Amino acid sequence: MKNSYKPLIGVLHGLGVTLKNFFRRAVTEQYPEERHELPERFRGRLFLDHNICIGCTMCEQSCPNGALKMVPWGKISNTSKPQDRDYYLFPQVDIAMCTYCGWCADVCPTGAIRHTKEFELSRYDREHFEYTPELLSKSEKDLSPGPSPTRGG
Ligand code: SF4
Numbered sequence: 001m002k003n004s005y006k007p008l009i010g011v012l013h014g015l016g017v018t019l020k021n022f023f024r025r026a027v028t029e030q031y032p033e034e035r036h037e038l039p040e041r042f043r044g045r046l047f048l049d050h051n052i053c054i055g056c057t058m059c060e061q062s063c064p065n066g067a068l069k070m071v072p073w074g075k076i077s078n079t080s081k082p083q084d085r086d087y088y089l090f091p092q093v094d095i096a097m098c099t100y101c102g103w104c105a106d107v108c109p110t111g112a113i114r115h116t117k118e119f120e121l122s123r124y125d126r127e128h129f130e131y132t133p134e135l136l137s138k139s140e141k142d143l144s145p146g147p148s149p150t151r152g153g
């Protein structure tokens with residue numbers, strides 16, 4: 001007879017937990033309308049300031065998994081570079097392979113490549129993970145709508 005009350009104890013315990021949490025302030029954030037403030041040193045998508053990139057390849061050499069490679073890109077706006085070539089080497093990043101370790105940004109002597117706080121980078125297909133120097137030089141919101149859900153495509 002005494003054992004028949006045992007299941008009831010579990011139910012009451014569960015109701016107690018529910019009641020206790022019912023009066024607590026909600027911690028759920030209504031993302032994307034509400035956005036959590038990111039830590040100061042958050043490492044999001046990389047950004048390239050091509051105006052101060054000197055093409056030294058330090059970022060490529062430091063990348064531990066080959067996510068970053070130097071590629072030619074004709075957009076020249078750094079007048080300190082020699083004028084006898086029509087293109088220069090700039091970093092290109094496969095963000096699907098990038099581990100956001102920050103090494104490329106740490107070794108960059110001019111601060112040309114650095115992490116932003118952008119993290120909404122989901123895509124429907126792999127080809128859109130390759131960030132050319134031109135794409136790296138823009139922020140996510142300035143990129144034209146593509147197949148990414150977060151770009152509204
Ligand atoms: S953050 Fe790390 S993994 Fe990503 S490109 Fe830079 S060095 Fe490579």
Ligand code: SF4
Binds near residue numbers: 054091107112
């Ligand atoms: S981004 Fe920085 S480390 Fe990479 S090539 Fe340009 S200047 Fe060198």
